[in-house]
Amino acid sequence: EDQVTQSPEALRLQEGESSSLNCSYTVSGLRGLFWYRQDPGKGPEFLFTLYSAGEEKEKERLKATLTKKESFLHITAPKPEDSATYLCAVQARGGGNKLTFGTGTQLKVEL
Amino acid sequence: DAGVIQSPRHEVTEMGQEVTLRCKPISGHNSLFWYRQTMMRGLELLIYFNNNVPIDDSGMPEDRFSAKMPNASFSTLKIQPSEPRDSAVYFCASTHGWGPTETQYFGPGTRLLVL
Numbered sequence: 001e002d003q004v005t006q007s008p009e010a011l012r013l014q015e016g017e018s019s020s021l022n023c024s025y026t027v028s029g030l031r032g033l034f035w036y037r038q039d040p041g042k043g044p045e046f047l048f049t050l051y052s053a054g055e056e057k058e059k060e061r062l063k064a065t066l067t068k069k070e071s072f073l074h075i076t077a078p079k080p081e082d083s084a085t086y087l088c089a090v091q092a093r094g095g096g097n098k099l100t101f102g103t104g105t106q107l108k109v110e111l
Numbered sequence: 112d113a114g115v116i117q118s119p120r121h122e123v124t125e126m127g128q129e130v131t132l133r134c135k136p137i138s139g140h141n142s143l144f145w146y147r148q149t150m151m152r153g154l155e156l157l158i159y160f161n162n163n164v165p166i167d168d169s170g171m172p173e174d175r176f177s178a179k180m181p182n183a184s185f186s187t188l189k190i191q192p193s194e195p196r197d198s199a200v201y202f203c204a205s206t207h208g209w210g211p212t213e214t215q216y217f218g219p220g221t222r223l224l225v226l
Contacts (some may be wrong), residue, residue, distance in 0.1 A: 036217075043115070043202050043217030044154070087154065095141055096159070096166055097206060099215065103153035 002027045002092050004102035012108045014080055021105045022071040033071050034099060035064050036087040042110030044087055047073075078109045113137075115218035129191040132221045135184055136205030142169045144204040144215060145178055145188050152219050154202070160186065193225045 003026045013019055032051050036044035048057045050066040057064050061082060063074045069076065073086055085106045089099040116135040124130055136143050144159040158168040163180045171178070175194070180186040190197055200220045206213040 001191070041219075043204070043219050046216070048216045049214070089154075097144070097161075097213065098156055098159065098167060099144075100156075101154040 002090055002095075002100040004088055004090055004100055006086075006088050006102035008105060009021045009103070010106045010108070012071070012110065013075075015019050015079055015109055015111050018076045020075070020080070021086055021107070023071040023073070023102055024069060025071070025090045025091045026089070027090045027100075029093035031093045031095070033066055034089040034091070035071070035073055036089065038085045038087055038104070040042045047086075074105070078107075080109050080111060083107055085111045115118040115203055115205055115216055117201075117218040117221050119221060120219065121222045121224075123226065124193055125226050126194055127192045129189065130197075130223060130225075132201050132203075132223070134186045134188070134203030134218060136186070136203070137207075137216055138184070140205035140207050140216075141183065142177075142206040142213070143180060143186050144206075145186070146202040146204065146217075148200045148202060148220070152208045157188070193223075195225045198223055198225050 003034055005024045007022045032049050034049050036043045036048040037047055048064040053068045055066050061076050065072045085104040087104045089101040118133045142161045145157040146154050148154045157170045158178045160180045178188045200222050202217050202220045204215040204217045206215050
């Protein structure tokens with residue numbers, strides 16, 4: 001059974017204090033690893049898809065990386081507007097379009 | 112584009128009542144997904160459709176849950192009878208195609224409270 005574990009559950013940062021969120025996964029053949037951002041009261045919003053170990057993708061202050069066992073979401077010099085819950089999900093080969101999500105990391109960036 | 116539309120946004124009902132949640136996917140998208148989100152279990156896939164045909168309903172928790180997609184622009188998720196443990200946020204998502212590069216776009220969700 002595919003499993004996704006995210007850590008930490010919650011993270012509090014000062015504005016400008018860089019950090020990383022972790023996503024560990026177990027899947028029978030990775031087809032893709034996805035990062036989403038979710039704001040309170042809203043649906044998840046797509047950020048990145050990574051397909052193979054060593055791949056990296058960037059968007060503004062966010063950079064996602066992938067190894068064979070985990071993915072990291074690096075946040076550089078965060079701002080208060082980066083506060084949200086960040087969700088990681090995996091898609092397995094042979095699993096169609098099914099995504100298995102982790103429970104997320106709740107990020108709070110303070111002034 | 113209006114994005115994925117869900118209704119109602121909030122639903123409060125009493126145990127034993129029938130609940131129907133509705134979803135309109137993004138125009139032109141041919142895959143539709145129903146998820147349930149709780150604090151304890153996170154976001155769980157309930158069922159998904161491709162070209163209006165149910166592909167995988169292994170996440171549907173019990174026979175009390177049923178989903179239909181009568182056409183490409185409408186889907187329903189029904190709970191009958193509802194129970195307090197069904198209280199959660201239910202999301203609908205859609206994608207344009209079937210490949211791994213297809214992004215799932217989520218609706219705003221329906222917050223369900225069963226008393």
